Amino acid sequence: xxxxxxxxxxxxxxxxxxxxxxxxxxxxPFVTTPTLLAGxxxxxxxxxxxxxxxxxxxxxxxxRYVRSGGHEADAREAAESERAAGEP
Amino acid sequence: xxxxxxxxxxIVALGxxxxxxxxxxxxARWAVGGRRNSAWVSWFLLxxxxxxxxxFLGLAGLAYGGGVGAMFAIAxxxxxxxxxxxxxxxxxxxxLEAGALTVADFFAARYRxxxxxxxxxxxxxxxxIPYLQxxxxxxxxxxxxxxxxxxxxxxSMVVASALVALFVIWAxxxxxxxxxxxxxxxxxxxxxxxxxxxxxxFGGIPEVFSRVARDAPALLxxxxxxxxxxxxxxxxxxxxxxxxxxxxxxxxPMVFGAKDGGALRRTAMWQPVYLLLLLVPITVGFAGAVxxxxxxxxxxxxxxxxxxxxxxxxxxxxxxxxxxxxxxxxGGILLGISTLVTRNLLPKVPTxxxxxxxxxxxxxVVLAALLFGLVRSDIGALLLLTYGCTTQFxxxxxxxxxxxxxxGAGAVGAGILAGSLxxxxxTFAGIPxxxxxxxxxxxxxxxxxLLGAEAVRRARRDGRGGSPAGALPGPGALxxxxxxx
Numbered sequence: 001x002x003x004x005x006x007x008x009x010x011x012x013x014x015x016x017x018x019x020x021x022x023x024x025x026x027x028x029p030f031v032t033t034p035t036l037l038a039g040x041x042x043x044x045x046x047x048x049x050x051x052x053x054x055x056x057x058x059x060x061x062x063x064r065y066v067r068s069g070g071h072e073a074d075a076r077e078a079a080e081s082e083r084a085a086g087e088p
Numbered sequence: 089x090x091x092x093x094x095x096x097x098x099i100v101a102l103g104x105x106x107x108x109x110x111x112x113x114x115x116a117r118w119a120v121g122g123r124r125n126s127a128w129v130s131w132f133l134l135x136x137x138x139x140x141x142x143x144f145l146g147l148a149g150l151a152y153g154g155g156v157g158a159m160f161a162i163a164x165x166x167x168x169x170x171x172x173x174x175x176x177x178x179x180x181x182x183x184l185e186a187g188a189l190t191v192a193d194f195f196a197a198r199y200r201x202x203x204x205x206x207x208x209x210x211x212x213x214x215x216x217i218p219y220l221q222x223x224x225x226x227x228x229x230x231x232x233x234x235x236x237x238x239x240x241x242x243x244s245m246v247v248a249s250a251l252v253a254l255f256v257i258w259a260x261x262x263x264x265x266x267x268x269x270x271x272x273x274x275x276x277x278x279x280x281x282x283x284x285x286x287x288x289x290f291g292g293i294p295e296v297f298s299r300v301a302r303d304a305p306a307l308l309x310x311x312x313x314x315x316x317x318x319x320x321x322x323x324x325x326x327x328x329x330x331x332x333x334x335x336x337x338x339x340x341p342m343v344f345g346a347k348d349g350g351a352l353r354r355t356a357m358w359q360p361v362y363l364l365l366l367l368v369p370i371t372v373g374f375a376g377a378v379x380x381x382x383x384x385x386x387x388x389x390x391x392x393x394x395x396x397x398x399x400x401x402x403x404x405x406x407x408x409x410x411x412x413x414x415x416x417x418x419g420g421i422l423l424g425i426s427t428l429v430t431r432n433l434l435p436k437v438p439t440x441x442x443x444x445x446x447x448x449x450x451x452x453v454v455l456a457a458l459l460f461g462l463v464r465s466d467i468g469a470l471l472l473l474t475y476g477c478t479t480q481f482x483x484x485x486x487x488x489x490x491x492x493x494x495x496g497a498g499a500v501g502a503g504i505l506a507g508s509l510x511x512x513x514x515t516f517a518g519i520p521x522x523x524x525x526x527x528x529x530x531x532x533x534x535x536x537x538l539l540g541a542e543a544v545r546r547a548r549r550d551g552r553g554g555s556p557a558g559a560l561p562g563p564g565a566l567x568x569x570x571x572x573x
Contacts, residue, residue, distance in 0.1 A: 006349070007174045025163065
């Protein structure tokens, strides 16, 4: 039985959002002029926000993958690993 | 003296923890942990690669000189995990099918070309030696900065190198994983101590940045420091590609060792949040710009700033964390080099002598790296080669992850050689490339050579009346089973 495809255009589009956010950093107005928000550099807050968004994007992708049969595929892989580990 | 003793005792304890993982007698168990590593073990192994001596020494220095531009480290590490999430499970899946233990095994199997595997093994093993030396040198620097003693620096490098070699020879990947768990705990403690020191010393973290805004406002932009937008973008893009596709060979045993793709995916899903720890050394870099003034060596900023804010023994605890941040990657690198040598460059070694050859390789490599480190030889250019050359594996790895490999080994080899040669020429001829990354530039001739050589191969094949699809008739074991979602 085959495993579901992990990389799809839709999932790539989801993770592309934080990637574009990171790559846009040097051009954002609060990076070209000194800016503090609540006493913290806006660039630091932006980067932290993109990191959290990245984790959220991967969780969303994972949820979609699991719905398409990802857990069952993982279980089969773990069994294959056990078999491979048992071989001399 | 007390700090020196604390740091040396900490290093010895870390080495002992690695040995307690137990002796691994089977080569596969030694190299990839029997392919049974859970998500937790994978987490600690990969976090060990993300948070290294660079975190302790380099990042604070980058913020000290480059201000908010230092955020590129968080950007590239996070993007690399967004790529890794998709790439690593596929690498693991294909590697298991081919019985691969190294990146070279993977190349040889996917492109059905043992010579390509040997080429990748040779480039990969050589490229990792400067990276190993960086860890050993970084460890010595952490100890020297924390203790103020050059004697402690040399002693710690010798002791740590010997212990890393010992636990890697004895326990393999499991030993590295066990030390990695302790190392991450130490890192979190060290970062918490530093944050507390900053908050108490300045009267709150926002006060650090208020003083930066007053005394060095250029650090709050990407226009006035050492890091400009071109560097930020090129370094982020090329390092994300390199790390995301696991082009550094010592990543592969960790990927192959995962019990299933889920272990790798779950690791990637949470790492972006964990990487926010890097905001701590970056903040210390800003604090250093205020407290230390200009002219401080970048690598010294974190520990010199900490020494101004914290009692001596707490600086010692931070130094043990820094030592651990060097020992874990050093262990992974040693494992990566020795498996490439034993399995791919010396494939005719009898099974019963594998352990002895492996141990001899590890001892020889660690001794060479230690000697270079003790004489303080400059490895800056070589390290650029490490990253630049191994990044040239990325297009070939990406192609190998497809359902069917339709590119010939010759084209892939030509691309790797063209890209690596470009990086070598740029590095040693001192060709001015501004803030651009040589590895990124090398990807251009790499891709052109790959496409050109493949076009020639197909033209020749068509002239001989070969298969019109252009696909390599790979062995059944490497063809991906059904892929329907």
